[in-house]
Amino acid sequence: MRKGIRSTSKYRVAKSKIFFGIMCLFSALTMIPLFVILWELAKKGYKQFNLSLFTEVAPTSMEAMFARATGNLIPGGILNGITGTLLILSMAIVIAIPIGIMTGVYLAENQEKKLANFVRHLSDLLQGIPSIVIGVVVYIWVVIPMSSYSAVAGSVALSIMMLPMIIRSTEESLKMLPVTLKEAGLALGGSYSSVVMRILIPSAFSGLFTGSLLAISRVTGETAPLLVTALGAASVNWDATSPTSAISLLIWEFYNDPNLADLVWSSSLLLLLFVLGINLLAKSIAKKWKIQ
Amino acid sequence: MENSVNTNNHILELKDVSVSYTPGQYAVKDVSAIIKPNTVTAMMGPSGCGKTTLLRAINRMHELYPNIVTTGEILLQGENIFSMNAMKVRRMAGMVFQRPNPFPTMSIYDNVLAGYMLNNVGLKKHEKDEIVETSLRSVALWDEVKDSMTKKGSFLSGGQQQRLCIARALALKPELLLMDEPTSALDPISTNKVEELIFELKKDYTIVIVTHNMSQAARLSDNSMFMYLGELVEYGATKQMFTKPNDKRTEEYLTGVFS
Ligand SMILES: Nc1ncnc2c1ncn2[C@@H]1O[C@H](COP(=O)(O)OP(=O)(O)O)[C@@H](O)[C@H]1O
Numbered sequence: 001m002r003k004g005i006r007s008t009s010k011y012r013v014a015k016s017k018i019f020f021g022i023m024c025l026f027s028a029l030t031m032i033p034l035f036v037i038l039w040e041l042a043k044k045g046y047k048q049f050n051l052s053l054f055t056e057v058a059p060t061s062m063e064a065m066f067a068r069a070t071g072n073l074i075p076g077g078i079l080n081g082i083t084g085t086l087l088i089l090s091m092a093i094v095i096a097i098p099i100g101i102m103t104g105v106y107l108a109e110n111q112e113k114k115l116a117n118f119v120r121h122l123s124d125l126l127q128g129i130p131s132i133v134i135g136v137v138v139y140i141w142v143v144i145p146m147s148s149y150s151a152v153a154g155s156v157a158l159s160i161m162m163l164p165m166i167i168r169s170t171e172e173s174l175k176m177l178p179v180t181l182k183e184a185g186l187a188l189g190g191s192y193s194s195v196v197m198r199i200l201i202p203s204a205f206s207g208l209f210t211g212s213l214l215a216i217s218r219v220t221g222e223t224a225p226l227l228v229t230a231l232g233a234a235s236v237n238w239d240a241t242s243p244t245s246a247i248s249l250l251i252w253e254f255y256n257d258p259n260l261a262d263l264v265w266s267s268s269l270l271l272l273l274f275v276l277g278i279n280l281l282a283k284s285i286a287k288k289w290k291i292q
Numbered sequence: 293m294e295n296s297v298n299t300n301n302h303i304l305e306l307k308d309v310s311v312s313y314t315p316g317q318y319a320v321k322d323v324s325a326i327i328k329p330n331t332v333t334a335m336m337g338p339s340g341c342g343k344t345t346l347l348r349a350i351n352r353m354h355e356l357y358p359n360i361v362t363t364g365e366i367l368l369q370g371e372n373i374f375s376m377n378a379m380k381v382r383r384m385a386g387m388v389f390q391r392p393n394p395f396p397t398m399s400i401y402d403n404v405l406a407g408y409m410l411n412n413v414g415l416k417k418h419e420k421d422e423i424v425e426t427s428l429r430s431v432a433l434w435d436e437v438k439d440s441m442t443k444k445g446s447f448l449s450g451g452q453q454q455r456l457c458i459a460r461a462l463a464l465k466p467e468l469l470l471m472d473e474p475t476s477a478l479d480p481i482s483t484n485k486v487e488e489l490i491f492e493l494k495k496d497y498t499i500v501i502v503t504h505n506m507s508q509a510a511r512l513s514d515n516s517m518f519m520y521l522g523e524l525v526e527y528g529a530t531k532q533m534f535t536k537p538n539d540k541r542t543e544e545y546l547t548g549v550f551s
């Protein structure tokens with residue numbers, strides 16, 4: 001009898017140990033793709049990952065072919081892509097953050113209202129819309145009326161993609177605030193708008209900031225919607241109304257041209273590091289600025 | 293705020309004030325009372341009898357929630373608060389909450405000035421300094437925090453935070469100070485300090501304080517209200533009420549039959 005109990009308990013311990021082991025194994029497995037990707041990009045891209053990547057525009061196919069024929073590194077870099085990504089992203093941020101935050105505030109402050117529920121559902125739906133569809137719609141809305149591909153069209157597409165995340169994170173972080181904070185502000189005779197702007201939003205700032213950063217990192221690598229809106233450009237362009245390149249667009253171009261294919265790796269590595277950097281920043285801010 | 297007409301020397305007058313959270317049920321029922329300037333009035337009564345509800349009616353806090361209905365008249369210095377601008381009412385009737393709630397993103401200095409900032413009142417540096425110092429001195433916090441003005445308010449102890457919240461309310465020079473169990477979240481030493489402070493503030497302010505603590509009410513207040521099930525059962529001089537209550541329910545409460 002006794003022996004029986006002991007052996008079943010041993011069996012249980014063994015079983016839970018195995019289960020724990022399997023969990024660890026699977027957790028480790030999920031990490032593998034990230035490291036394999038990083039390793040692969042580093043291995044293939046390090047040669048081209050040099051100063052000129054940041055200071056020179058993308059080479060033409062001819063220049064690349066020439067360099068390859070003589071056994072040299074492909075000249076040039078992706079400066080036009082970097083500046084394009086920065087231009088498109090920063091305009092997308094300027095469009096998406098105020099709208100997203102205001103909508104999030106509205107949802108958090110009017111949780112029971114029909115309109116709020118409707119908006120919340122729409123925002124969830126928006127998150128599920130394929131990015132190319134958003135790109136095509138923006139093509140119709142912005143590119144056709146302007147009769148030109150442009151950076152701003154790309155920004156509009158990306159800002160639409162950013163909205164759901166910003167709205168959600170704003171709503172969630174405002175809902176976490178104690179209601180007495182708002183009441184205290186109003187009890188001092190503050191107007192509703194100044195209480196929202198000067199107390200609620202600053203108090204929820206770390207959540208808003210993290211959410212916005214994650215939204216930015218989500219859309220940084222988007223390619224499909226930019227193909228039909230920003231199009232691409234061979235030189236550095238700071239004009240919001242002209243076609244503009246982006247890192248992701250350049251990667252797509254390099255991929256499609258055998259002469260330029262070697263540049264895929266270094267540009268991808270840069271894009272990945274940029275996105276990882278934003279993510280790490282978001283994480284560290286979320287940790288550091290947490291209130292109480 | 294000094295120019296308001298004050299004909300009858302009442303700072304606050306409640307006339308048949310009722311508040312309901314759900315239709316047909318009254319958390320506060322037909323309360324009428326007059327509060328004289330420079331007095332401390334203690335609101336007592338068992339938990340859930342409507343003290344907080346009544347207090348929040350006075351600075352129109354209930355308007356933030358659409359389901360809450362307030363009826364009756366509340367006159368602040370003779371003027372009906374419901375025909376005044378809500379923001380003005382709230383500046384005139386400052387409120388201190390049960391739990392200290394300094395604004396977490398603001399420094400101690402900015403917390404004191406928060407009322408001005410939220411009302412978009414532009415002040416010069418020396419005016420700000422002066423308001424901060426006077427307000428913090430009046431809550432006996434100045435000496436403790438004068439060297440850490442730029443630190444966040446949440447860096448202070450609970451008792452200090454509550455005094456900061458009182459200073460924040462006083463900075464706007466309200467006519468009336470509404471305090472909802474301001475010491476219930478504090479340790480005995482901090483409670484003592486806040487009580488001393490209330491005693492001092494009586495010289496310049498009119499105070500209505502909700503308290504669960506009978507000895508606190510006895511120590512601090514000139515007048516007392518006893519509420520029960522939303523009704524104002526008894527209102528009169530504290531001494532009188534503690535020695536010879538008129539109503540049996542008051543007596544039972546004071547002797548601890550229910551609490
Ligand atoms: N937000 C609310 N919604 C619904 N009922 C409430 C709310 N706040 C208080 N009440 C009810 O109103 C009554 C009075 O509450 P309250 O004023 O908080 O009492 P006290 O401060 O005297 O303890 C209680 O019965 C309570 O349940």
Ligand SMILES: [Mg+2]
Pocket residue numbers: 343344345
């Ligand atoms: Mg209460």
